Amino acid sequence: MDYNIFFENALEGATTAYRESLESCGRKLIELSQWVCRAFENNGKLILFGNGGSAADAQHIAAEFVNRFRLDRKPLPAIALTTDTSILTAISNDYHFDQVFSKQVQALAGPMDVVLGISTSGNSPNVLKALSVAREIGARTVGITGGSGGKMDRCSDLVICVASSDTPRIQEVHIFFGHLLCDLVEQQVFSPV
Template identity: 65%
Template sequence: MTEQIKQVFEEHLRTIERTANTLTGPIEAAAALLTGALEAGNKILVMGNGGSAADAQHFAAEMVGRFLMERKALPALALTTDSSILTALGNDYGFERVFSRQVEALAAPGDVVIGISTSGNSENVLAAMKAAREIGCRTVGLLGGEGGGMTGLVDVALTVPSDRTPRIQEAHQTVIHILCDLVETRLFSEGTP
């Protein structure tokens, strides 16, 4: 067991190092996109399945609550939390439309829609990103591996260079924290409008 534990930590560290080396620019671009949208009075909508659904909720909670500094609440919604909406849409339209239908109802031009998918190929997230683009939203993908089909549907692809789902999810959590930190700093540091 000791060796297995060490291997997991080593794989985690390698993935985080590769992510840091490849995603600094895209993370800066995503933070600028989020900050610009929030400054303009727009909101953030976030979604994903399974562990990525938990990440979506985590991101929205950090925006509405706070990350590191006391500041005003920021408008962010996780599209993964309303069981009545999710089950009604799944029943009436199929699981592949549980997010796109919410985007159609809640998103406005200029909003940022974030899709989280370790494969980049989750059908319901892909459908939501297409709906977001049709509305005039900006889009960000937190992805893994080669980015999958979502790469062509997002303004900014944050693709973790790994094909191991747990390592991708761990890196996504780090990226989410970095984005929260950058958004807070840019919007609420002394001397910023």
């Protein structure tokens, strides 16, 4: 194996995914950042969830909002529904894994909130169900996905779809988009021009 070619191909694939996704989703990221700013201004919050790597992304993004991203500033209200093992296992055991996020959304979300589900395929039943419940509550719903977008458009007010069908590239762009969202919100809330 020629490792230089391997690394070069990986870098080229990632660069292409980033560039094409930003070109196709940049305006949607700006719109999402405006929704999140409006939520924060109106005592709302950002609620995030996903499975596996997407769960880690949800936690990572929530941490950036609650703690800090680039600026030393006051904490911003963001919650990842993927962190409480007692809640996750109770719902999964007593009901079904498909309800693991939707029951939390019922308990925690309100009409001033932005509810963001992350799914690489766009077809995760528990993510789709939670977005549907959030929409019924009146929250703004956002699906971040990849490939064809799956079924996200059925339950999301805004779908941000990575321009790739390669799972690792999709996941890499998801956290890139999460960082861009944090940066955009910080600039709008704390450094308005």
